[in-house]
Amino acid sequence: MKNHSTVALEHCSNYNARELPHIIGKLFQHLGGIGSFVRKGQSVLIKPNLLTDRTPEQTVTTHPEVVRAIIRILKDHGAKPSVADSPANVVKIEQVWEKTGFRAMCEEENVPLINLEKTGAHSFEVDGFSFSIANPILSADVIINVPKVKTHVLTILTAAVKNMFGAVPGFQKMILHKLHPTVSEFGRLIAVIYQHIPPHLNIADAVVAMDGDGPSAGRPVHLGLLAASRDAVALDLTLCRVLNIDPSVVPYFKHLSVDGNSAAYDVNIEIAGTAIDDFDNRNFHAPGTLRARMIPGWLVKFLEPFIWIAPSISDKCIACGRCIKGCPVNALSSATGADKPVLERRKCIGCCCCHEVCPEKAISMTQSPLLNFVRQGRM
Numbered sequence: 444m445k446n447h448s449t450v451a452l453e454h455c456s457n458y459n460a461r462e463l464p465h466i467i468g469k470l471f472q473h474l475g476g477i478g479s480f481v482r483k484g485q486s487v488l489i490k491p492n493l494l495t496d497r498t499p500e501q502t503v504t505t506h507p508e509v510v511r512a513i514i515r516i517l518k519d520h521g522a523k524p525s526v527a528d529s530p531a532n533v534v535k536i537e538q539v540w541e542k543t544g545f546r547a548m549c550e551e552e553n554v555p556l557i558n559l560e561k562t563g564a565h566s567f568e569v570d571g572f573s574f575s576i577a578n579p580i581l582s583a584d585v586i587i588n589v590p591k592v593k594t595h596v597l598t599i600l601t602a603a604v605k606n607m608f609g610a611v612p613g614f615q616k617m618i619l620h621k622l623h624p625t626v627s628e629f630g631r632l633i634a635v636i637y638q639h640i641p642p643h644l645n646i647a648d649a650v651v652a653m654d655g656d657g658p659s660a661g662r663p664v665h666l667g668l669l670a671a672s673r674d675a676v677a678l679d680l681t682l683c684r685v686l687n688i689d690p691s692v693v694p695y696f697k698h699l700s701v702d703g704n705s706a707a708y709d710v711n712i713e714i715a716g717t718a719i720d721d722f723d724n725r726n727f728h729a730p731g732t733l734r735a736r737m738i739p740g741w742l743v744k745f746l747e748p749f750i751w752i753a754p755s756i757s758d759k760c761i762a763c764g765r766c767i768k769g770c771p772v773n774a775l776s777s778a779t780g781a782d783k784p785v786l787e788r789r790k791c792i793g794c795c796c797c798h799e800v801c802p803e804k805a806i807s808m809t810q811s812p813l814l815n816f817v818r819q820g821r822m
């Protein structure tokens with residue numbers, strides 16, 4: 444039997460603080476009203492995407508005005524909101540809060556902004572994976588997940604499901620990349636973590652999304668969309684339809700089976716609010732790595748030595764060293780006399796962590812000649 448989920452979609456032309464509470468209020472109404480998620484006096488942890496230290500206009504992180512609007516609705520309802528995330532660990536979290544506008548917004552709204560690196564965590568062993576989840580995520584009465592909708596060179600899409608990977612504190616995220624280097628295994632890990640801590644509500648910020656080589660080096664694209672659902676999988680599948688992304692190339696969906704047999708993308712979705720076709724995706728481009736994901740699994744095993752993705756560093760590099768610090772397998776180093784990091788390709792696992800943390804968009808993920816051949820549609 445197929446699962447049944449409702450996804451609410453609404454137009455939202457910009458991040459105008461006066462309009463956002465009204466539009467987010469409509470999303471709540473489509474899903475049964477705020478009272479069906481939160482009771483008076485409950486603690487609500489809001490989990491945005493605070494990947495790294497970029498301004499809201501750079502579209503790498505959730506826009507603080509979306510979170511401000513959610514906070515105000517929660518407060519009016521008598522709930523106790525807080526905000527928490529664990530960014531990539533190559534930048535001080537305080538710097539991330541400052542640049543993304545979250546410190547100022549949380550101070551103005553008088554809500555706690557929690558550093559998940561310092562709150563302790565619980566360890567879990569699930570389906571062959573070992574990982575920790577930060578304590579505030581485990582102890583909140585309600586979790587509201589507020590992802591930024593972006594492309595991702597590794598997972599093709601990052602939205603509601605993938606955003607819960609940020610519940611794993613700091614450095615451990617890098618270790619997990621190292622331990623599970625293949626796209627398929629990493630996709631399974633993302634699915635397991637999400638299923639372990641499924642949020643009660645997901646509200647996706649796609650007012651201005653990111654396309655191309657996301658999650659940090661892509662291009663801002665105006666979609667004018669806010670989307671919400673209790674079901675993060677249904678929400679992400681709907682976003683795939685809006686963005687014209689084939690869900691079978693997103694590596695976590697196939698591990699999110701509804702009934703243990705059928706694929707997650709068999710879920711039955713009812714759209715409330717605005718129809719999918721009302722959103723214009725003509726300007727939206729998938730990542731350059733997309734076609735590599737379309738090679739069938741059995742062929743990937745066979746062709747493994749000839750298919751690789753590795754970083755290429757351009758002259759935009761300012762030698763800040765973040766990529767060296769962020770590489771889980773020490774494949775990057777600073778060599779004497781070199782003006783940018785040097786890659787030892789033999790060690791590289793193609794995890795894209797360096798690409799994610801580069802502040803200058805100096806890193807592009809390049810592909811082996813065979814993958815380029817596939818990318819050009821000749822296979």
Ligand code: SF4
Pocket residue numbers: 753754769770771772773774775786790791792793794795796797798
């Ligand atoms: S060089 Fe970049 S892509 Fe390669 S393993 Fe290190 S962080 Fe990952």
Ligand code: SF4
Pocket residue numbers: 756759760761762763764765766767783784800801802803804805806
């Ligand atoms: S490539 Fe980017 S992250 Fe690496 S040193 Fe240069 S500017 Fe810094």
